[in-house]
Each structure stands twice: as C-alpha cells, then as structure tokens.
Amino acid sequence: MGTTITLYTLLPLFDAWATWELRQHWHRHHWQTRPITRNLVDNTFEIQFPTLAEAEACQQAWVADETAEWLWMTPNTRQGSIVTIVAWNVSAGRATCQWPDDAEVPLPRDPGVLFPRPTNTVERLRQRWAEAARTQSGSASLAAWVGGVLSAATMPVVAADAVQKTPETDPPLTEDQRRAVHTALTAPVTWIWGPPGTGKTSVITAIVQACWERGESVLVTAPTHVAVDEPLQRIAQAWDARPDRRDALYRGSILRWGRRVSARLHEAVLSHGTVADAIWTVRRAEREQHITAWRLLITQQLSRHATWDALWADTTWLAALTPSQRDSRVIPSGVFAQPLPATGPITSADRQTLTDAWDQWQQQDPWVFRPPLVPMIQGMTLAQLVATPPGEPVDVVIIDEVTMAALPLVMYAALWARKRVVVVGDFLQLPAIVPEETVWPAADRPLVRRWIHATAFSAQGITAQHIPAYPSLVALRDQFRMAEPICRVVNALAYAPHITLRTHTTPLPPRWPDATAHVVQVVPATSRAERTPQGSWVNPDHQILIDAIVRQILTHDPHTTIALLTPFRAQTHALYQRWRHDPRVMAATLHRMQGAERDIVILDPVRIGHWPQHPFLGATDTALQLWNVAVSRARRQVWWIAPAHWPGETVPARLTQWVQRVGQVIRIDERHSAEGV
Template identity: 25%
Template sequence: MTLFAYLVPDYKAVLVDNASRHTHNTSMSITVLLEKLKNAVEAEIIAQQADKANLKSLRAIWAERIRQIEDEQAVYRFETAKQVHPSLEDAPVVIDTGETEVPGEVIFALGYEVHVVTADLGESLGACQLLIDLTFILERLHQLLEEQIRSPRHFEMATAEAVFGLREIAGVAGSSDTVSLLRCMREESASVHERPNPEQRAAIQLSAEAPVLFVWGPPGTGKTTTLAWIAEACVRRGESVLLVSNTNVAVDRALTKLLDAVGTDGEWTRRIAQGAILRLGVSELPQLQPLLLGTHMEAHKVGSVTVDRESKGEHGSQRERRRLIEKAQLIACTLAKAATDPYLRERRFDVLLIDEGSMAPLPYVAALSALCRKRVVVGGDFRQLPPISLVQEEEEAQWLNTDIFQQAGVVAPDGMVRHRWNLVALAEQWRMRTPICELVNEPMYEGMLRTPEHLHGEPEECLYLVDTTPLRACSDRTGSYSHFNVASALVCVGLTQRLLTENPLLRVGIVTPYNAQASLIHAMLLDCDLAHEVRVATVHRFQGEERQAIIFDCVDAPPFGWVGQFLRGGSPAEESTRLLNVAVTRAQQQLYLVGDSGYLERKLPSQALLRYILQRIRNEGTVLDGSRLVGVAIDNQRAWRWVSEADFAQMLQQDLREAMRGRGSVTVMEPLLHRDDGEALAVLLLNLLRAGVEVNILHAESVGLHERATALHKAGARLTPLRLPQGRQEYQDWCVFIGRQAVWWGSVVMPYRGAAFLRVASRATMNELQFLRRPRSGA
C-alpha cells in the first residue's frame, strides 16, 4: 500500500480503519510529562543566558518609521547588522539611541529586519542598539507549566494527554454538521483552488469530532487554508477557538485565509466589528486592523495598541482587555503571546488550532492544549525543519528539538509514517512547478504529491545548475565553524543582478545552509543597493516563505576534505535532509543550485539527497558557467575589482602608502610573506610600523612562522594565531585588511581569468570580510 493510499483514502475508509491505531507512550502521566517539559524550558533559559552569541544586544544600522498608530505609538523597521530569528517576536525590547532608552515590543523578526512597536520617535533613527529580553517569554511559559503542574484541576489535562498520545482515543464517525464544508464547496466558486479537495474535505469533517487531528501539509498543499476552513466551521458551530502559530506573519497568513473563506458575508462583518474574532499582538496588514485587540480597546477609549508594563496596572484597561478576550469567539496570536498574556491564559477554549505545528516547541503545545476542552488540530510538515534550541543536555534537548508529530507517535524515530486514523495528508500542491516538485516528491514524500496540470503553463526551463567548478572557488570557515565562500557569494550576487535586469518584478530569494555565507551575500547586496529587493537567509530562517526564484548556495568546495553536515543527509528523518527539502521547496518557478559540481559529486555520500537533486538538475535542467556570473557582479560594482598577479604588488603598495598617511591599522595573513614578493611586502609593513601604524599578522597557530613574520613581530607587529580547519596543512587565504580603506582577498586556489586577488572597497562587504576572518574564542 502506498503512503498516499493509506493516509488520504476515501473519507469513510479513514474513519473506520482503526485496526492499526498506534498508541504512543501511554505509560507516562501528564504530570511527569509537564515536569519534563518545564525542566527543558528551564534548561533553555540557562542556555540562552550563557550563550555568548545571544542577541541581548542587537546592533541596528538604521531605522525608519513605517506606520503611525494611535496614542502616539509607531511601528519602526530596523535594519540589523546580523541575521535575526523569528523567536524574538513578542519579546520586550529597549531601544538605546545613545541619548535615550525607549521600551517597545518586537512584532516581526526575520532576516536582517526587526519591526518594533514603540513610542513615536520621528521619521527615522540612526545607528542604535536593540536590547532584547530573550528569556522573558520562556520565563512566562515556565510559570504556566508550573501552574498546570501545581493545579491540574484548573486545566484541561485530558486534552494534553490525547495530543501527546498518553491515552488512547477512539475512532469517530464524523460530524453531520457540514455547513462550512458545503459552503466552501459552492459550485459557483470562480476558482477550483477556492474549494477544498478530497483530502481537505476529510480534514474538515474529521476536525468536527476527532479529539486530536494531525493534518500533514507538505509544501504548497494548502495546509493553512485548510486550517482556516476548519476555524470557520468551528465558529459557525458556536465553538470557541484559539488559533496559534510560531510567528506573527504566520498568524496573519492564517487570519487572511479565514477572511478569504468567509468573504463578504454580512453576518461575519457584523460579528467581526463586535469583536468575535480577535487578533492579539500587532499586525501590519491593513485588512486585519479591525481584528486587533488594540483597535477594539481604542474604540472603547480605554487603551492603545500597546500598553506598556507600567500602564497595565490601570483598572479600566485591565477590565476592558479581559472583557474583550473573554467574549471573543476566535482568538489568533503567536505561541509566545498565548503563553504570556495573563487574560488569555485564564480562558478555556473548545478548540485549539496549531499552524506550523511541526515547528512548535513541545512545551508550548502541551501548555496550550491544556487550555482547550474538546479538540486539537495540528497542521504541519514533519519532513521540514523541527524546533531548535540551544540546550546541549540530551534529556532536555529531546523535549525541545522534537516535533509533536514524532512525540505523539505519528512518525517513528526513523522517519517512517505510522498508519493512523486521525492523520490526514494533503497531497495536491499549488506552489512549485512540476520539475521542482519532483526533486523532493519521491525521496521526501514517497511520490504522494501531485501538481494540477491547469495550475500554470510549464516554463521551458525552471531547473538550473550554476557550476562554480571553473572558478576553483575556495571554501573557508570562520572561527565559529560557519562556512563561507567568497567566489560563490559573488556568483549569487551576479546571478541576482542578471535575473532582476531581465525581470525587475521577479521575487528572488537566496538560501544557504551557513550563517557566515548569508551575512556575506547580504553585505554584498547592500553594497549593490539590492538588499531590500532580495531576501537572503539561512534555510532555518526561510521556512514558511516562498519566492518565484530561489538561489540555493551550497558553499562547500575545496580544500575541504568533506562536505558539511548540512549537505550530507539522505534519510527523511535527518535534519540535514529536511533542511535541503525546505530550501528546494521555497521555489515557485525557478530553482538555481549554485555549487562546485565536481567537488560535490566526489564528496557527497551515495544516498545524499543533494546528490540525487544535483543529478536530476544536470540531466533535466540547464547548466550555467558560474565564472560568467562573477563577471556580472564585478562589472556592476565599481568598488570591487579583480587584480592580476602582475598588478597586485603595485596596487597593494599604493593602498599601504595611503594607510601610512591615515595612521590606521593593517592586518595581513602570514602566508603572503611566503610569496616571492613577500620581502617587498615585509619592508612596507616595517615602514608602517615606524610611522605609527598598527600592524597585525594572522597566522596558523600550528605552523611555524616565516622569518619575515618573526622580524616584523620583533619590530612591533602583533601576532594573532588562528586555528587551522581540520585536515588543512596551511591557510589558503592571501588577505590584507587596510583600515576602512580596502580589503584584498585572494587564495592560492582561486585564480579567475588570471586574477589572483579581489580588491574590495565597498563598506558593507569590507566590514563583513574583516568580521569573517576575525579570530574568535577557541579559534
């Protein structure tokens, strides 16, 4: 029996097939479970407080006001120096401008943008610090779990037991109340996509009776739309609903789908105006403003969209907030907001709907399930990325890195799907063109996905391999072990420029497994004035999004002896395989795989998903020469220049003489002193020292110094050791950092059309290259 056949059969067959119902870990009590989850949250709090890389202080380059709201409040968009994670959303923040500190709340965090609602500070802000309390939300979640352990009778523990598979649940015959279902299926609908398909109909009907329903929604299959239809059906039956997801964007997406489902129904319009549907938090979508709690509070002249902690003590504001939350029939918010809002925690709902449930940390799932009396519906894709945490201890980490599908026994530890009557798989995908979908359909979804032929015409080409082999691109790593590849980054930038030249309206995304590479590409895009046109991020930060064109940068290349762990996975249960699945399935129309194909074919394991994808694209798609795209990037940025060996010494000497006049600092990689022209460079560096310029020499800690480096050290140059990557006998980099003036970046294995060096004089890229080569603790 195929996966599709037993997960999405005829609806009646789904209901009566209980023979192979799986019961998972029924020996554990709910109290023991909650205690373990509470301990895991406590461990995460400790880990975040100890993590040197945590974002308590986040540097913002600039900020602009994007919207004014009532009561002298405003929403600001901050451009950050480093990538941020959506887990920052709903956390309290203090904006430190250097002159004043202003409190606010993070409402959006993704890529290099943070949106904050705070007091109106004018149209724009300069560089500032965002001081974010990362543990505030976790501490409130910890308190909620403690309260549930201490007073279980005040909560719906039976619901949480059912969700986690701690008690058996009987099969059901479905509900005769199909008002919403029949309405959604109206024949007069202009689009087939506006009506539920057979799997979606099964999910809608099962959701009316099943104590717990799992909706498996692979990419583009309408999972959120299905949950919106379920929400509509629940509300029409008079049930109260708590709808949650992991980010504000995801919550807004679900609410938008719900509004699309109800259309222009006059009864719904009246009920929305009365507060029947409530959005906690802040939304930036105009169509959702009538749903905001703050909008209703303002209408009653009681409060503003954000009430800071001091003003929450006002009795009128408290009473009105409590009243609105108590009377709303459907409340939508993030997981974090649901766990932290004191009045929502006091409410009990009939139904809990969790969107993006495969990314929801288990402590949230348990705590919120215990707020619901009747049923829970979880929608997600367990073949995409699971929750992540900083905890290293195995016992606590398993409760934070496991998704609810696996914990409840829907998925076995080896990734195989278990036959369950209360699991519905959505199989008709509307996002990707067929060739893109087929890259993951068989290896990740056992061929169950189908793409409607009438969706849109197939393009002549949609799969591309951008081969960097001709570049002899050199991979490297930072002191924190994140990989980067300068030549590969240039290829991505050049490709982006070409795509946007051909179609300025094309929505492009650049995805990579490594933080360092994402930051480098983002810096290059900033220097090319493209950072606001193109989304670049690691795969973990791209889940839930889509773009017409996706560029996936593999990064890894010689001289690494093996590919990184993010690229090696072959089994659907492996996180690296799920990561690649997410990367590929963000693409709607075009997918560009950037990588050194020769290296990847030699080094990838035989069962690796990336090997399978690489071979299919090579056989079915178009192969592009990456070296030509590097030329596009260089030609479009005057501050970047390839320099030949013949011109290198003269141009570098000119830069160093200018540094002498500016009395800045100069940092060089020690291997440069080994070259034939190393003596001339040593003389120049000695003159810089005599002129009062700081000279720093970066060298491999396990390799002996060249005599020229030793002589410079005796003359006052500082020596900074760098740890060699494993398997490397020497550093391949030939790098010179000249204050704020220029960066020279070369490699013994990266000649390009006779050029050995890349000279960079653009600010963002210079800063990022210096940061990547900066020594770190333990490196």
C-alpha cells in the first residue's frame, strides 16, 4: 500500500473521531446557568450557577484550561457565541462573562449552557496528515510506520562505530537501561518497554544527553506535560552544575514549547535559582523583547528626550513596546519592575537609576544577553506538536507514554524525525481514550481497528500474548519504585510469565503498628454501593472506612503522601471533597493516575460482584490495565478494600487472591465501623 493512499484512506476517519471527541467533551464539561444582570455598555453579563459546588467546579476547569475561550449556548434558540470569563464570585455562585462585540446575536436573556471550547486537536491532526499527503516531508520516517511494519531499510542507520560511550548518570544505569540507550543511538526505530518504576525517564534523559553530545537535535514529546517536563528538568539541573555546559543551557539550547509547563517542573525550576532561565519556553521571544525595549531606553530615549511626555509621544519608541507595557509603563527586567513616570522632566537621577539597573541586569544574567543558540533539545506535548509544529524536522524524535496516544498521533510525531525514532511505553498500562468501534459505520470498522484503536506497540505486533524477539526491542526489568511485596502483586497481576520485575528498592516499613505489611486488604463490615443519577457509583460505607484509614496513617506518619484511587468518578469526587484541603492526600480515578506515584495507595473498587465484561471490574484487558496502573503507583504500601472472597474469575478477584497471599488481612466488624479503624 502506497504512502499517499494510506494517508488519504485515513483522513475520512478523523471526521467521526472529531465529532465523538466534541460529544465527550460536552458530556464531561458543561454547566447550566442563567443570566442575572446585563451591561450593554461594556457588553458583559453576570451568570448564576445552580449551586456553589457547580460554580467551584466550573472555576477549576477554567483555571486548568489552557485557553480563555468558552462557549455559551441558549438551548431554546440554539444560539450562542464564544465568551470570555473575566471575573468570578464563587462564594455567591456567580461569574461575569464578556460577550464579543461582533457577535451575531445580542446579549443572552434566557438560561443557557457554558462549556469550554474544545481544542480541536483531531481536526488539526487531520489537516497535518493532509499536508503530509500532499508533500513528501518526512517520508522516510512515515514509510517506516505505514501498515504497522517498521523497516530498517527505509531509515538511515547510524554506524556502530559512531556510537559514543553511554553517558554516566547518577545513579548509574542498569544493564538493560544501557542497552536501551545504545540501541536508541544506533537503530532507526527503538522500542523501549518500560513497566512501572523501571526508570524510563532516566533512559530518556541519557538518550537526550548522548544525542546532544553528538551534535544531534532531539524532540521529546508525549501525551502529558509531566512526561515531557521530567527529562528536561533533569537535564537542566545536571547542566547547571557543570560550567562547561551552563553557557549552552542559558542561551537556549533547551526549548520547551507551550503556554504552560507542569507544576512540578515550574516549582523545581524556581527552587533551583538560576535554572529559571534554563528551560527556555516560547516566552523567550517575550524576554528578548524586554531586552530590546530596555536597550532602546538606555541608549537612545533617555538622551533624546528631556521630558517623559516627549518620550511617551515618540512613536518609534512606542512601536518597540507591547500594548501592556505601553498601558502600564512597566518594562520588566531581572532587577527593575517599577512603572516609569508618565509626565515631568527626565532628571539626571532618573537616567542614573535606569542605567545602573541596566548594568546590574547584565551582570546578574549574562547568559540572557548572549545571542540565543539554535535549540538542540525541544520538548512539547503531542497536542502542541499538532497545533504548532516546529519549523523543520529534527534528528531524533522520542515519544514517551506512547500507549496513551492514538496511533495517528504517534505516526505524525514520527514524521518529524530525520534519522531515528525512539518509542517508550508500557502496553500493559492504559491505552488512549478513543471512540468504541460501534460508533463508526460498519464499512469503516476494519480501518478503525487498524489505525484508531491500535497502539504503536500493537501495530508492530507487540502484545502481552506475543512479544517478538526484535533486536530493537528493549525490556526494562529492574524496578526502583515499589517495595518487593507490591512488585510481586504487579508481576502476578500483569507481567508474568513474560517478564519478571526485579526490585532494587529497600522497603520502608509502614509506621502504623496495626498494618505492618506492605500490602493490606481491608474486609469491610458493610459495603453499600449506590448508583448516581448520572450513571456513576458511590459507596458511603467505603468513604467512611477510607477516611478512618487515612486519619490513622497521617497520625502515625504525618509526612507521607496518599492516593485514593477508584474506578468511578462519583466516588472519586466524594473523596476529593473530603480531603481537598490536605496536600498530602489526592483522590483520582484510575485513568488520571498514570505517570504519578505516592507513598501509599488506597484502592476502592466501590462495587463488589461478578461482572465478567465490566470495563473496570471484569476480566477484560481494560480492567487488567486499570488495576495494574493502580497498584503500581505505590512506593511503600497498598490498601485494597474488598471482601474476603471476590466472586468469579475477574481481575479484582485475582488481585484479592494475591493480596491475601503476600500481605495482611484486616477484618472490620460493626464495632470497628462505629468507632473507626
């Protein structure tokens, strides 16, 4: 099958995919509201939410969303427009929205629905695929992916004698990790299978540094911000400690694309002092604009004008400023951020103060004023790669958490590699969220199964049932996260007999004297699951039990971190409301926890029973992947809330058997339920 034909065959599938994504987005994020005030002068209107909880949930979505554009629609008239939320009054359950001046309909009067505008990643991806079909850019990489067959003959191979020594790391790499780095420097396509806790990020960091030492450009991409930021953070901190690399670091050899980075990277960078300038983002252009404005101010404007009035009337000077700088009269720098005067004479004291600030800034941040380097290491999420791709291909593309991305996204990322592609992930963890086959027309389902539902691993024939002996497939078998009993459960649940996870951790005994094992099952006295009107499930008995367990753990070990994981969103929300003000405790669904880890994980299945085909509680591959992710998030201890005997041959039943085999069982009677654990 030819490359162009394959591309055009895939394009029609994007339309149905985009429609499904919009429907799912609407289902997850929309709020019923009603206008209570309208301001025709500034085209704003205030809306009232039905409850304070809904107002708070909407504000959280507004804070987390990368775009400020939201949609307002009146269901009765089917009319609406893009709005901007400009103010919040959560305590009153209200928000103020800006209606666009050029809207075709007037300010709303009737109740309506507010929801965030989708990013349309699928539609952008369709456009990028169409562009790739018309041009032959990246055709060598693409040919290696078409049909799910990776052919080494279609991509340039680096000679073995060109491979430099694997870079030294702290701690040193294991034998499997070193082989993964070596393969990534030689093979056209490298597959790195990394089960949880096996040091995938350490391998990616070593690959990036080795490529940089060879003068090769690298793009690190992944579905999540955390997966992109972690290796960049490690490289920046390592280079900051080496004078021979600090110059390249601060002149922009690393470029992080996107309007936001993960909170973890942001905190780490700020706490590391001067590394704040190391992870250059697209805000680099903004910093360079500040330098240009300051240079004009010091070298021209202060000597050209006698008054501030004349300086602010100089159109040449104003053209060098952004609108916000002109309005606020603040030009940020590393040492001076006060507003400049609007009127009056420019005194000699003014000139001296600003000149001293300019000199001090250059002395404190010398790297900022050197010409920026061409970024050799770039990082961006797959969504960002589709929205604003880099200007030209790079030598090496590294795709992390690849099973969480649909195959067309992974294939598109591979298009940007001139030499080599490195694919990293674990096909026994969560796949991408895509439409079920039944959503598609029957004629399209074979293509859907091949392109949309396939992962990069399954397209290559790598599955749990069949692990081919590819020279370019490296399995990481030494894990460094979990205590040994937890690792045994993970092995039995998901990885045996294909791979045995060895453990190099030194287990820390839990401090709670009543639960001394690393794996603990709690048999509740009562378990009353209830279905919510939205179709999810909650279990009030389990909520009370989990609260008691968490309080006891934090009493004995106040510095530990805890994750409360359930497969049902309603139960997760109830637990979140109870513990949202304690940063040591997080509540999340199983899907949201991939890529994270905590000291202690408490697993709540919510419903107990035999449902073989249930996606969470059955004997399906999805259930296996979900509970594998859940158990493997724990470093020190796992708690499993379940009956002494789980009926049927399902994944939770297997999990119960292995928890009892390697761990401790605590039975809760009615007296304990009343008094707490």
